[in-house]
Amino acid sequence: MAVLICGGAGYIGSHNVRAFTEHGEEVIVVDSLETGHRASVPEGIKFYEGDIRNPEVLDQIFTENKIEAVIHFYAYSLVGESMEKPLKYFDNNVGGMISLLEAMYKHGVKRIIFSSTAATYGEPKRIPILETDPTIPTNPYGESKRIMEKMMNWVNKLHGIEYVSLRYFNVAGAWHDGTIGEDHKTETHLVPLILQVPLGKRKFITVYGTDYPTKDGTCIRDYIHVEDLAKAHILALEYLRNGGESTIFNLGSGDGYSVMEMINAARTATGLEIPLEIGARRPGDPAKLVADSTKAHEILHWKPEITRMEDIIATAWKWHKSHPNGYGD
Numbered sequence: 001m002a003v004l005i006c007g008g009a010g011y012i013g014s015h016n017v018r019a020f021t022e023h024g025e026e027v028i029v030v031d032s033l034e035t036g037h038r039a040s041v042p043e044g045i046k047f048y049e050g051d052i053r054n055p056e057v058l059d060q061i062f063t064e065n066k067i068e069a070v071i072h073f074y075a076y077s078l079v080g081e082s083m084e085k086p087l088k089y090f091d092n093n094v095g096g097m098i099s100l101l102e103a104m105y106k107h108g109v110k111r112i113i114f115s116s117t118a119a120t121y122g123e124p125k126r127i128p129i130l131e132t133d134p135t136i137p138t139n140p141y142g143e144s145k146r147i148m149e150k151m152m153n154w155v156n157k158l159h160g161i162e163y164v165s166l167r168y169f170n171v172a173g174a175w176h177d178g179t180i181g182e183d184h185k186t187e188t189h190l191v192p193l194i195l196q197v198p199l200g201k202r203k204f205i206t207v208y209g210t211d212y213p214t215k216d217g218t219c220i221r222d223y224i225h226v227e228d229l230a231k232a233h234i235l236a237l238e239y240l241r242n243g244g245e246s247t248i249f250n251l252g253s254g255d256g257y258s259v260m261e262m263i264n265a266a267r268t269a270t271g272l273e274i275p276l277e278i279g280a281r282r283p284g285d286p287a288k289l290v291a292d293s294t295k296a297h298e299i300l301h302w303k304p305e306i307t308r309m310e311d312i313i314a315t316a317w318k319w320h321k322s323h324p325n326g327y328g329d
Helices: 011-022 055-063 079-083 087-108 138-157 190-195 226-241 257-270 294-300 308-322
Strands: 001-005 026-031 046-049 067-070 111-119 162-168 169-172 205-208 220-223 249-250 256-258 276-280
Touching: 001 011, 011 026, 011 067, 026 055, 026 111, 046 256, 046 257, 055 079, 067 220, 067 257, 067 308, 079 087, 079 111, 079 256, 111 138, 111 226, 138 162, 162 226, 169 190, 169 226, 169 308, 190 257, 190 308, 205 257, 226 249, 226 294, 249 294, 256 257, 256 308, 257 276
Parallel strands: 001 026, 001 067, 026 046, 067 111, 111 162, 162 249, 169 220, 205 276
Antiparallel strands: 220 256
């Protein structure tokens, strides 16, 4: 029996392909390559290029392979773009989940691990954030992910498809040997943006606001290494295999790093000076977002192993330094 990884050519998806394969799972990948990279998927992995909103694509995959479970990363994820093109996000994200759940029901596939987000919470009422806290998304991206969670909940109740939804906070780093890493056509993530400075792609990194109510005035976020994130997906699948009930888990370190701390960690990891410039606050940026991952620790027995920010960024630097133009496709 195989595990189908939807969006397996993307940043997080490709790392899960490696992790599941090393764990001994048979892996099959489907990706439209709109934002993913074919080169990120190892040779020998069965690969389908296609859009999961197309029922014919999914029918072919589920007919040609014995699929036990689905790992779902197939979604647009740019918050700013979702505010400009909300229907694009609902069409792709929600529409893709509809097609996927319909195909799973049709072909008798009963397990799905879903890539969710801290954006489902919106503006947090308290820190750290618990899974039981209110979910009031403040952008269409977060709203689309929350709708997808609700869809899985109803399909679980009515059709018996079990799910685990993993709400990530921030993910960083690259595969330990530097062969795959983060390469977005439109880069919005802090770590690769910082590393563009020592790569010579920008003169400085901009810090948006230094007057937040935090220890150094800059925003604080919760980061985990992408390999630790992949391990959580493996544990989530094992949890369902062992009869675990459908549920939601936060995934974070429980510790927050400020923007300034991230820049200083990057300076240490690279051994290079990274100039910065102070900019104005960006609308809608919360001062602090940190996860309470106690539930994942207690039930999944998951705990991040790569915890020093310098070590996380060092893996990203290894990838970017050896692939200054990403995958080059």
